[in-house]
Amino acid sequence: MNVKTRPHNNTRLKLSLWLALAGFIALLFADIDMHRASPGQELLRMAQGLMAPNFWSYREIASSAFNTLAFALQGMALASAAGFILALLYRHPAVRGFCAFIRAIHELFWALIFIQLFGLSPLTGLLAIAIPYAGTLAKIYGELFEETEAAPRNNLLQSAGLSAFFYTTLPLAWRPLLQYTSYRFECAIRSSIVLGFVGLPTLGYHLETALGNGQYNDAAALLYVLLAIVVSLRWWLKKALLPVYLVAALIYLPPNAHFSWANIARFLSEDIIPAPLRNKANIDYVAVFDWLAMLWQQQILPGVTSTLILSQIALLLTAILSLAWFPLNSRQFFSPLKRSLGDGFLIIARTLPEYLLAFIGLLLLGPSMLPAILALGIHNGAIIAHLLGRYSGELVLREDACTGINRYSYEILPRVYRQFLALLLYRWEVIMRETAILGMLGIGTLGFYIDSAFEEFRFDRALLLILCAAILNIIADMFARNLRQRLHLRPSPETL
Amino acid sequence: MRLLTVLTALLVSSSISLSALAETFSFTAIPDQDESRLQERFGKVAAYLEKELGVKVKYVPVKSYAAAVTAYRNNQVQLAWFGGLSGVQARELVAGSEAIAQGYEDQFFVTYLIANKRSGLSMSDDFPAGIANKTFTFGAKGSTSGRLMPEFYIREHFKKSPEQIFTRVGFSDDHSRTIALVQSGAYELGAVNYKVWEDELAAGIIDPSEVSVIWQTPSYPDYQWSIRGDVDARWGTGFKAKVKQSLLNISDAEILAAFPRQSFVEATNDDYQPIKDTAMAIGLMDAE
Amino acid sequence: MFELHNISLKYREQTVVKDVSLTIREGESVALVGPSGAGKSTLLKHLRSVQATKIAWCPQHAGLVPMLSAYHNIYMGGLSRRSSLYNLANLLRPFAGPKTEIQVLAESVELRDELHRRADELSGGQQQRVAIGRALYQQQAIFIGDEPVSAVDAIQADKILSLISQRHQTIVLALHDTEQALRVCQRIVGLKDGAIVFDLPSAQVTAEQLAALYQA
Incomplete structure (x- = not known):
């Protein structure tokens, strides 16, 4: 992302570029239109509400x-x-x-x-x-x-x-x-x-x-x-x-x-059995295949695709926001008073669950991936920024170190970049998990189809789709862990 | 010390909706509109039924259509005010269930397609083919008037799925929200329960200069009270009949207006066969 | 007891003990002497590894659990004598039995007043004595110690080393203080650059031999 920071470390630079590229490519396929005539008005009403809590x-x-x-x-x-x-x-x-x-x-x-x-x-x-x-x-x-x-x-x-x-x-x-x-x-x-x-x-x-x-x-x-x-x-x-x-x-x-035991027994022995296999003496392989193919084509593939697209963009936004925000909580840039204000903002942003932020975003911006991207970016960006700010505060700079933007780009960023990447990779799996869930708010990720399956009382589909979401998360987890090991990145476990 | 007393009192007094006593007869309703109105509507019903039936009656609020069906299925509630589709689904899941009463208007219910003024569409008697390539929101995924019936007529006309017809398809979760979303322009079109529309229009919530009705579906059977088959075993023989009669007897204008229905009339499971057929036709239920 | 035939040992990928043969019989007390890097620690670790569960072991670095008390660190020597449940309960609240045992033991290594302090609050010498206490509480017939008294003052050191001798049949120690080695052990093995330079009864070791060991 920042080409100048680590000219001597190619792998980390390469990883950053790949992540950025993936985010930008995903952006091309994402549905990020704003579908609200006047978000300002709704925002004003929300602000009024915040001023006068009931x-x-x-x-x-x-x-x-x-x-x-x-x-x-x-x-x-x-x-x-x-x-x-x-x-x-x-x-x-x-x-x-x-x-x-x-x-x-x-x-x-x-x-x-x-x-x-x-x-x-x-x-x-x-x-x-x-x-x-x-x-x-x-x-x-x-x-x-x-x-x-x-x-x-x-x-x-x-x-x-x-x-x-x-x-x-x-x-x-x-x-x-x-x-x-x-x-x-x-x-x-x-x-x-x-x-x-x-x-x-x-x-x-x-x-x-x-x-x-x-x-x-x-x-x-x-x-x-x-x-x-x-x-x-x-x-x-x-x-x-x-x-x-x-x-x-x-x-x-x-x-x-x-x-009731009868319900539990029915759920386990009947409801979650794939529909074409239910109450059948012989397995009809063609029907099972058709069922799987239909689900793959209509739900799994589009669900997985949007989950990947949305999570890559959210990861990129998380990266950008955390790099932009971490000085707010860093001794290197602000006095204790200003810093407590900055960290206050970060604490609020990380305290509000992504799901809630996305819900509010949907009310403001209308239905598209945009609210979800913002919610994930703000929440996760604040978490990383908070930790990174604290980490950068512990660095000891020479007496005559430069200040302001020069200090940020020449002194601090190169020193925290490794930590930053490590934290970002840790959040990857988390972002993926949350992205799938945000579908329940109507965005077309896996959660949307899972929610639909529950609404239609098709628990066989629901469980299969949940399984797909789980596999996706496990792959993301393994992939991120692999990258961390290859790049020798290891932050404190508090950051998961 | 005083703080402790207050806290203890608060802990004890704030009854939790989850720990219902076994003797309490509980019912729920699909959350089809603004929740504060639901509370008002069903609070009155609970009080009325308690008086009529002579047992403790409790209204259990839920967050989604599916949650209403699940609560019914798990015997957390024994009676429910379902939509056409959720009723069919619930009775399918709980053997022995019966539809016992419906609103007078539910015998010939309709859905309104509504449009934001910027869509350029206006009221027509024929199916409005101009809705293609716009954005469209249904109500809840399990709603009869907000999803099942409009989707059926849309598919019938275009021979395509909504995702293929519209540039964006959403599910608003309830009718009040559908109206708000179309009125604000977040979606150009929506499908809404005609009763909720007229109720909110009369209440002045809707701005007719922003959003209007452009088409209404042919009529179909919708909301009904469904009851579990095992209530007689728990509350005594004849309890089901007593519940049914109490519902049919509701004449309090205030209660009726809260629904809003002019009265309740008898219903049977067979009345809802068309709903079941429609659900199968558009793939919301599996054919048996 | 120990019989090594032409063995070579590695430490961090480097061969630090080359082609060494060494036999130690029951009842012997052996000191390994030699400059640092001669391979003493590596050799001791190897000796221990042959039958780790039967050897009282006192490493060069105390290796205590910093957040536990000196008492618990010493008690750790006796973990395998008792059931897990007993040990767990003792971790939460010390039992009277082991408490008395360890108090007596602590007195002999001059730690009486420090038993209830956290290990990381103790001085280097005290920590080393805790490690010795732990090794003594292991109650084995063989004792292997790698510079067990390096951080303890000379008078204490001699007392502790003689205590170790009394309590064990066989002892093998690495010591940098050659005088101490001659006082405590019957047999001295001189090591240099991973090889045995001499292996003699204490009485026969000459000052020249020792001096040569430490010459570059």
Whole structure:
């Protein structure tokens, strides 16, 4: 992207150029028209709403805020326990594959599946968060364990086994493990909010209603509560209080469900069986092939294509925005006061879930890929910019280093570029996952067809399409990991 | 200390819609328009049914047509106000289900195609062939009046799928949003439930200088109350008949106006065979 | 006990021990001496690797778990004697049994007051003594130590080395202090450039031999 920064490092430069090229080519095929006569007017109404938040329905706000936290707490508790156990077995390729698979399916897709089994129940919300998060946590925990210093373990009589693990590996990995887990809790709150969009009683439920009906004063109140929860995390999320919170969450929202065994049995033995195979004694291969060919042609291929196109553009925008924004949070460019303002903006942008941003974008800009691209770029760009700003702040420059734009391009950018690429590649898989999901808002990515399949009660199609989305994510993950290894890029795990 | 008391009170009092008691008779409705109106409409129905049936009755709000069907299927609700298509889908999924009552107007329901003034289209009796190559939004993906019937007539006329006819096809999720999207120009055309259109026109929400009706479909059966077959086993013999009679007896003008329907009349599953056939014809349901 | 025949060993891709043969019998106390880079550590690691689970091992770098207490770091020597569940519980709250054992042990390596401090808060010498404590708590018949007392003052060092001798049948140490080696061990093996220059009983080693070892 920036040709001058690393003239001596061809591979990184080449990768940047390829990513930029891919983004621009994707842009040629993307549908990014604006379909709204007057977005300014709607924006004005939203701004007015933000100025005058309506907290009158405080009971509804409070109960949905508690629900949001309860889902996040319970989901994370189960996910970290399961992730921990899986991480212990992370050496086994089967476990690795299993974790990659469960985290490749987005929590919203898990929610859609569990709604079929357990209805719109607390159990659905709990499992929808816990399962994909367990896969992610297992991976990160597993990597943290692998990266611990080997010496203390090797000095023992027996370096394998649980005892050695608990006395050496675990204490050595404990701090980053806690840090990552608390970062993930913040993500879980976002996920919990987004689950409201499919009907679980979290803040997202009321946000969707308020935004969709243009009640921006109500939406503003919910938005402020959301921000307050995430920003205040550092003050109330204390290790010692976690058990108290968890018990409170379980009492407030016991994970029960509405379900009947007959329904579950029917779902598993009938609904998800591909239609041409259902209730048939003999397999009709022609019918199965036709069914697959029809789905491939009408849904999978267009869905995958738009997912790839949209995610490549979003990746490019993320790259541009993160490079443009990271000085906002960097000691090298701004005084502490100005920096706290800049970081404030980045915190807000990264706190709002992509799904919510895209939803608002659709209201403003009308239906096209544009709102989704902006949402993904802003959210992910802010995350990278925040981390990159902090990283660049730790650099020590010579006394007489230049300032302003010269400092940015000659001193800082070359030094942070490697870190930047590493972070960007980490976000790739995340962007891909989210891109697929944004289809549920009506953009033609895989999520659109998955949502349609659920709306038509064709769970066989839904599951096949979810499988396709999962495979796409796994490929993106493998590809990005491969690139990272080839380029020797390795950021801190907080950035996933 | 006081804060703690307030918090505890809040925790206890804010009842969660999810943990319904077993004895409560619950119902839902497809979210076909502005949610605050749904709450108003079905809150009244719940109060009325509670009085008539002598059991606790609760309205469970949901986010999508599919969620309404799923809640019905999982027995989270036993009664539902479905659209033609969602009713067919629900009764297909829950054996023993019955359509028991429909609005008087639902016997001959229609869909309006509406257009933004910039489309240059105006009202016509014949199918408006000029809609091709414009942008078009349906309502919810599972809506009868917002998707199934208009798509059927569009396909019938052009012999092509909507994606091939229009430059962009969207799903707005409900009729209020369809009207708003076409009025704002985000889409040039839309398909909307005629009852919601007339309701909102009367309420002054619609700006007739921006958006107008350009065609109406032939009539078809639409909304109905469907009930699970196993309610008698839970609430006693004759409960289903009692629910049916209570619905047919609704005469409170306020409740009726909230739907808006002039009255409720008897319905049967067979009334909706045409809907099922149409759904199969356009590939929304698999032929058996 | 140990029998090496013409073995060569690599460290970071480089052959640092060439064609060495060495036999150590039960009950011997052997010191490896020689300049740094002579291959002492590599040779010791190899000796340990032959039967790692039966050898008390004290490495050159303490290799402690910094965030755990000195007590837990010493306790680690005895992990394999107890069940995982017992160990796990002891990690959360030390049991009285091992606590008394380790207190006695800690006194002998002069760590009594430091037992409950985090390992990374201890000085270099204290950390090394924790590592020795861990090795002693492994309670094996053979002790292998790679410069086990390099960061401990001379008087303490001699006390600790004699404690190690008392508690183990066979000991093999790498020591840079040749005087110390002669005092503690019965047999001295001189190493230079990955080869054994001499292998003699302590009494027979001459000052010239030692001096030659350290000459460039």
